[in-house]
Amino acid sequence: MGIGAKETITMILKKADKFDVVSSFQGDPFVGHLSTPVTNSNLTKTYLSLLPAYKTGLSPLLRGINIGFVHGYFLLGPFAKLGPLRNSQVANYVGFLSTISLIIILTACLLIYGVVTFSESSMNKQENKKVLVDFLTPKGWNEFTSGFIVGGFGGAGVAYALLKVINFDIAAF
Numbered sequence: 001m002g003i004g005a006k007e008t009i010t011m012i013l014k015k016a017d018k019f020d021v022v023s024s025f026q027g028d029p030f031v032g033h034l035s036t037p038v039t040n041s042n043l044t045k046t047y048l049s050l051l052p053a054y055k056t057g058l059s060p061l062l063r064g065i066n067i068g069f070v071h072g073y074f075l076l077g078p079f080a081k082l083g084p085l086r087n088s089q090v091a092n093y094v095g096f097l098s099t100i101s102l103i104i105i106l107t108a109c110l111l112i113y114g115v116v117t118f119s120e121s122s123m124n125k126q127e128n129k130k131v132l133v134d135f136l137t138p139k140g141w142n143e144f145t146s147g148f149i150v151g152g153f154g155g156a157g158v159a160y161a162l163l164k165v166i167n168f169d170i171a172a173f
Contacts, residue, residue, distance in 0.1 A: 060135035064147020065154075071106070072155025075099045080163060096160040103152035110148060114141040 038044055048054055052066035079102075080086070080095025088094075118138040135144040 065151035068148035068151025
């Protein structure tokens with residue numbers, strides 16, 4: 001008689017008693033993920049658990065505000081300081097308007113994704129699945145998107161105000 005697939009896998013796993021830097025995730029070679037020192041380290045797991053998308057105890061609205069604020073805050077700099085009007089007096093204002101425009105475009109993309117992903121037909125297929133992250137529902141995604149635009153505008157506004165108050169001269173470096 002031939003050896004079955006389960007017995008073959010068991011034999012392969014027993015031969016792999018030595019330490020491998022890259023191995024199959026949880027000893028299962030059929031999972032599409034590899035265990036590496038980076039992906040299995042406590043540092044990586046802690047870092048990922050502190051990101052707003054995965055942090056426990058946040059509502060979808062607060063997740064959206066956190067993520068939107070960071071996007072709005074950090075998108076202003078490249079538009080204002082590296083754009084074609086960087087040496088003009090209106091560079092910060094044009095960078096602010098460009099950032100607001102990009103936040104609006106990103107919010108439209110989030111809305112489109114939410115409509116497609118959380119439509120009636122796709123939600124009927126996924127009724128049996130347990131949602132691990134609370135914003136992956138139609139109501140949660142709408143709250144997340146609302147928070148994203150509010151946070152994005154807030155982050156861009158704070159960054160613009162800081163650029164108006166503090167004069168950064170890149171040419172000095």
